[in-house]
Amino acid sequence: MDELIAALCFQIPAPADESESVDGWRVLIPAPDANGMIRGDDGRAWKMSDPDAVVATYTGPRPIDVNHAEDLQAAAGNPAPASGWIEEIRANNGAIEGRLAFNARGAASVRDREYRYLSPAFRFHPETKEIKRIDSASLVNTPNFALALNRRGAPDANDNPEANAMDLLAELRTALNLKDDATEADALAAVKTQGTELETARNRPTDTPPLDKFVPRGDYDALEQAKNRAETQLAERDQADHKAKVDAAITAAKAAGKITPATEDYHRANCRTAEGLEAFQTYVAAAPEIGADTGLDGKTPGSGAGEALTDEEKAACRAIGVDEATFAERRDADAKAYG
Structure with a gap:
């Protein structure tokens, strides 16, 4: 039966000062308790009956990555660079320790407290829970990150590996926007496709982006x-149309005797906007005629003596407060005097 993978978490002590190395021996798997079990924070437990047998499986440096990239990213074909290496392991008072040697990037991450925990990943037998070998270690910030690895196939607290596998598949379907009936093969293919697309995007020349x-x-x-020209032409056309409407309204109002030539500029200024033109048309519709035909065209001065006042003359009487009869008498007198 295939071995399964799990992880534990240990806090990495901060160096006293910048001169102190972050390398050295660190506990990877603690000694079993009085019941012979090694228990994780998530409630799971394993056995390590023979630490020396686990040490004997060590065949060379094992990587120290970030957030278990070796298991989660490298398996999907994505980069998983090492931050350091487990150069050797040893059994010590029932525990297993590893001699860690960080590279410059990993040492800086530990020294600057970018990562506070070390999470070794190990293989164990799915039935006996016996720890078999150490695969790697990771710099993490979440002590319970082991739960994420648990979903890759390690039994949970209820010894239900199928439930964990289904949990992981459901999460992958959601993360990759797959259908509810997508299989593990579909999820793996989607991950590989995304990795290929990412690599293609990284390698694409910057001067030829996709159209x-x-x-x-x-x-x-x-x-x-072109857009600016179209907007300018549209605005000019709208202005010309509006001017034509104003000209027509002013001309019609003068012809109807609703406004006088003396007030044309005033009304034209008020018609600069569509709202102003609409207000002017409303005013003209309700205004009385103040410039009606006087009937004097073709007549000589004095020819109107004795005639009734015209509408324009009556309007003049109202404007200056003169009685119409008095106005008529004066008009007739002027006609006789200058006729």
């Missing part, structure tokens, strides 16, 4: 200029 996601700058500028 389905980017527009060449020259084309964009041309479109922007």
Whole structure:
């Protein structure tokens, strides 16, 4: 039966100062308790009856990665660079210790407290829970990260590996936007596809981006200029149309005697906007005639003596507060005097 993988977490002590090395021996698997069990924070437990047998499986340096990239990323074909190495392991008072040697990046991460915990990953027998060998170790910030590895096939607290496998598959379906009936093979294919697309994007020349996601700058500028020209032409056309409407309304109002030439500029200024034109048309519709035909065209001065006042003359009487009869008498007198 295939061995399963699990992990424990231990806090990495901070160096006293920058000169102190972060390398050295660290506990990877603690000594069993009085009941012969090694218990994790998540409630799971394993056995390690023979630490020396576990040490004997060590065949060379084992990687120290970040967030178990060796198991979660490398398996999908993605990069999983090491931050250091487990250079050797030993049994010590029932526990297994590893001599850690960090590279510059890993040492900086530990020294700067970017990562506070070390999480060794190990193989164990699914039925007896006997620990068989140490695979790697990871820098992590979540002490219970072992639960994520547990979903890759390690039995949970209820010894139900199938439930854990289904949990992982459900999470993969959601993360990869797959259908509810997608299989593990579908999920793995989707992960590989994303890795290929990412690598392709990284290797694509920066001066030839895909046309389905980017527009060449020259084309964009041309479109922007065409848009600006269209907007300018539309605004000019709208202005010309509005001016024609104002001209027609002013001309009609003068012809109807609703406004006088003296007030044309005033009304035209009020018609600068569509709302102003609408207000002017409403005013003209309700205004009385103040410039009606006087009937004097073709007549000589004095020819109107004795005639009734015209509408314009009556309006003048109202404007200056003169009685219409008095106005008529004066008008007739002027006609006789200057006729």
